[in-house]
Amino acid sequence: IPWDEKIKKFQDWDMWLRVSDKYMIRHVPTITVKRYYHGNNLSFGKDTKKNYFQMLKKRIDKAKKERKFIKFMNIYSINIIKNLALHDSLDYANKLANEFHIKTSNYNTFACIGLYNLFRGKFNQALAPLNESLKRLPKDWKSFKQWKIENIMDIKAYLAQTYFHLGNIKTASRISKEVIKLMPAHKEGKITLTQCYIKMKKYSRALNLISGIELSPRVYNLRGFCYFGEKKYLLAAKEFNKAEMFEPDIIIY
Numbered sequence: 001i002p003w004d005e006k007i008k009k010f011q012d013w014d015m016w017l018r019v020s021d022k023y024m025i026r027h028v029p030t031i032t033v034k035r036y037y038h039g040n041n042l043s044f045g046k047d048t049k050k051n052y053f054q055m056l057k058k059r060i061d062k063a064k065k066e067r068k069f070i071k072f073m074n075i076y077s078i079n080i081i082k083n084l085a086l087h088d089s090l091d092y093a094n095k096l097a098n099e100f101h102i103k104t105s106n107y108n109t110f111a112c113i114g115l116y117n118l119f120r121g122k123f124n125q126a127l128a129p130l131n132e133s134l135k136r137l138p139k140d141w142k143s144f145k146q147w148k149i150e151n152i153m154d155i156k157a158y159l160a161q162t163y164f165h166l167g168n169i170k171t172a173s174r175i176s177k178e179v180i181k182l183m184p185a186h187k188e189g190k191i192t193l194t195q196c197y198i199k200m201k202k203y204s205r206a207l208n209l210i211s212g213i214e215l216s217p218r219v220y221n222l223r224g225f226c227y228f229g230e231k232k233y234l235l236a237a238k239e240f241n242k243a244e245m246f247e248p249d250i251i252i253y
Contacts, residue, residue: 009051052087073100078151085119107136111155123165130159157188203229217243
């Protein structure tokens with residue numbers, strides 16, 4: 001499978017998607033690489049959002065042409081909607097979510113509708129489809145392949161985030177703990193539970209929880225809030241500066 005040198009960014013993701021078209025890929029539940037963030041990361045550079053959208057649309061158009069759209073979305077839909085939202089392509093995320101939901105109806109389609117509403121800040125509208133998604137899970141979902149279970153844990157974590165934004169910290173905390181219990185390294189579950197601890201002013205517990213998460217603008221941001229809550233203002237300022245260096249538009253919540 002050749003490396004596409006015409007693509008300026010996301011070449012690795014494009015390659016692995018094309019590999020998955022032809023071969024089975026086995027999940028290895030082990031961290032095998034470390035990622036380093038610095039000011040010149042291509043992932044944070046100019047035209048990142050535009051290049052991501054173009055690459056993804058090319059893949060989806062290919063799936064439609066080959067009449068594999070439903071199969072493609074059943075595998076990748078959760079990450080696709082999330083990444084489109086993070087790359088400011090909410091209109092296309094909405095179009096895909098609705099098209100997917102019209103063509104079929106399962107827990108993935110409801111999750112996509114819920115995620116779209118969550119990422120556009122319509123938390124009340126996100127709540128029902130995310131809950132419906134989990135209600136539609138097959139009874140034997142815990143026997144699914146690992147990547148499918150990870151996707152389901154993503155849905156639960158985003159449901160927890162929805163409850164968090166609606167001010168229901170108790171429910172958000174409970175669901176996040178359920179995610180972490182089944183999948184201790186789950187990033188979104190840990191981040192949401194960290195947010196809950198910050199709201200509860202349990203800053204030391206929040207710092208301990210987030211210490212094992214890969215460093216990113218969101219993690220720097222949350223660490224800043226923990227230090228701010230502990231009145232360690234110089235440490236807080238350093239963390240907030242790191243967050244803004246990589247993601248200038250990050251929302252300090």
